[in-house]
Amino acid sequence: MNPIDAQFVVGLSGYFVKDFQAVRQSPQYNPLGDDNIRPRTPGFKSIVQAGQIISILLHLPTGGIAVGDCVDVIFSGAASRDPLFIADEHLKVLESVVRPWLLACDISRFRQNAGKVESGWLDLQRRCKLHSAIRYGLTQALLAATAQVHGCTIAEVISREWGTPISDRPIDILASCHRNDTLQLDRMIMKQASLLPHASFVHISDIGPNGSILAEYVRFVAGRVRARGCPGYWPRLHFDVYGTLGDLFPQLDQLVAFLNELAHAAQPYDVLIESPIIASSKAEQIRQLRELRTALRQNSTRVKTVADEWCNTLEDIKEFADAGAVDYVQIKMPDLGGVDNSIEAVLYCGAKQTGCCLGGSANETEISARITAQVALATNPDFLLSKPGIGADEGLTILTNEMLRGIALTKRRRLSRI
Structure with a gap:
């Protein structure tokens, strides 16, 4: 046809x-x-x-x-x-x-x-x-x-x-919030987003002297979840720092010490840090992130790392996963080109026991977001990034409802064949 x-x-x-x-x-x-x-x-x-x-x-x-x-x-x-x-x-x-x-x-x-x-x-x-x-x-x-x-x-x-099974439950979603919008954060806590708040920190000035602003923000978010969340709500806290931590703490031991501080500030919740380092090349990025992950494990620091920059194509993702460079990679779907590459990336990460976020960008649309939700049901990544926009509500709604509809339709067809 x-x-x-x-x-x-x-x-x-x-x-x-x-x-x-x-x-x-x-x-x-x-x-x-x-x-x-x-x-x-x-x-x-x-x-x-x-x-x-x-x-x-x-x-x-x-x-x-x-x-x-x-x-x-x-x-x-x-x-x-x-x-x-x-x-x-x-x-x-x-x-x-x-x-x-x-x-x-x-x-x-x-x-x-x-x-x-x-x-x-x-x-x-x-x-x-x-x-x-x-x-x-x-x-x-x-x-x-x-x-x-x-x-x-x-x-x-x-x-x-x-040849993949379709999930019978919605995949977890990282709700992307502006860090200065407390009301938006509260809405995501009320809606029990599985991960939050993303909250971009692009400049060293954003994280403050010795990382003090970031540490205080992590403490604030954890406190907000404790105060506003319902019993049994236990999200993971995710922060995207765009390499600022590597700029501020160029020595590995300094960076590990600060990430340990963030882990304490976030208690009792687990912390994910995206792009703690942005190196000058892919090879150097993989090397530095692998060293950091090893050091965090040796120090028993409860912080997981996420790769974004230099991890753009299917081939890049395979290299990061093969090296064990991070706990999670963000599969930034527009960067991978064909949707089939994102499908392959999720499946490869699963085979390599590397976590993954089937992500993308706030710059996407409701069409690409709905298709992402369908891809997630068929490939089972660890979590999704809310999109489009950084309004959180819209992305959470589009992705969640598309997955719920997809699950319902699949179940209906299965029952009709029995």
């Missing part, structure tokens, strides 16, 4: 994009009003810009329409990622090269089509790949199309083609 038409519609992402290098070097910047800081990453006209997407609409012979959204991450173009996604730059290729292929594509199976999307395209100069955002959106649309053809959920397509 082939699509009968394809449309490409430019739209808005769920957040915005930032020039990571410029932001990191300008701690006093005004995120929405400072025009005096020069962009440092190619493609950026200002250090903060509205995010763009391209919706791919596949018109099916059945009368249905399968949709996928091409999106990139907030810190696009950083740490080996593809360049900033500028929608207009890709429309010509989509119309002239991708559209004819889509119309000739047999959408009754997904995996073989995803493999083509990920490979080099002879029609493009130097057999180059499509931008990761385009590959992400294309495979979303193709996956949704295959599900419609078979009258089943996306999770069931993945389960059939990869």
Whole structure:
């Protein structure tokens, strides 16, 4: 079965994009009003810009329409990622090269089509790949199309083609909150988010002298959960520090000592620290994170580490997992390109007994978030990152309800076959 038409519609992402290098070097910047800081990453006209997407609409012979959204991450173009996604730059290729292929594509199976999307395209100069955002959106649309053809959920397509069991419960979600929004944090505690608050710390000034601001914030969040949480609610506390701890504590023993301080501040809850270090290369990132994880274990420090920067592709994730560099990797779905790569990444991490977050970016959309939820049901990662946006409520709602609907539909079909 082939699509009968394809449309490409430019739209808005769920957040915005930032020039990571410029932001990191300008701690006093005004995120929405400072025009005096020069962009440092190619493609950026200002250090903060509205995010763009391209919706791919596949018109099916059945009368249905399968949709996928091409999106990139907030810190696009950083740490080996593809360049900033500028929608207009890709429309010509989509119309002239991708559209004819889509119309000739047999959408009754997904995996073989995803493999083509990920490979080099002879029609493009130097057999180059499509931008990761385009590959992400294309495979979303193709996956949704295959599900419609078979009258089943996306999770069931993945389960059939990869031979995986579908979870009978929703996967845990990390609710991403702004660190200065106490009301938002309280709502996530009330809704019993499994992990919170994410709360980005991008500059050394954010974490304070000797990390004092971060330590106090960890203490505050733990206290808030104790005071506002219902009996039996026991979340994990997650904080994304964007390498600031490695900048502030360049010596391993200093960093371990501070992370031990954070563990005490968070008691009685477990702590996850994302990107404690950002090194100058992938090899160095793996080496330093592996040393840190070993030292934390030797010190019996109750802190788990999460990789993000330099861990962008399926190959990267395999290297981090093979090295045992961290307790968890974030599978940042737009960076991996095809959805099939994210599926493979979750399954590889499971085989290697490395934890994983099937994540992505606040810059995504409700379409990509719902597809993420379906992928999670079929692959069983340790947790998801709430998306789109950093409103927490919206992402938690979209992901949770999509998983609950998917579980209900799968159970209904199973019972009908008995």
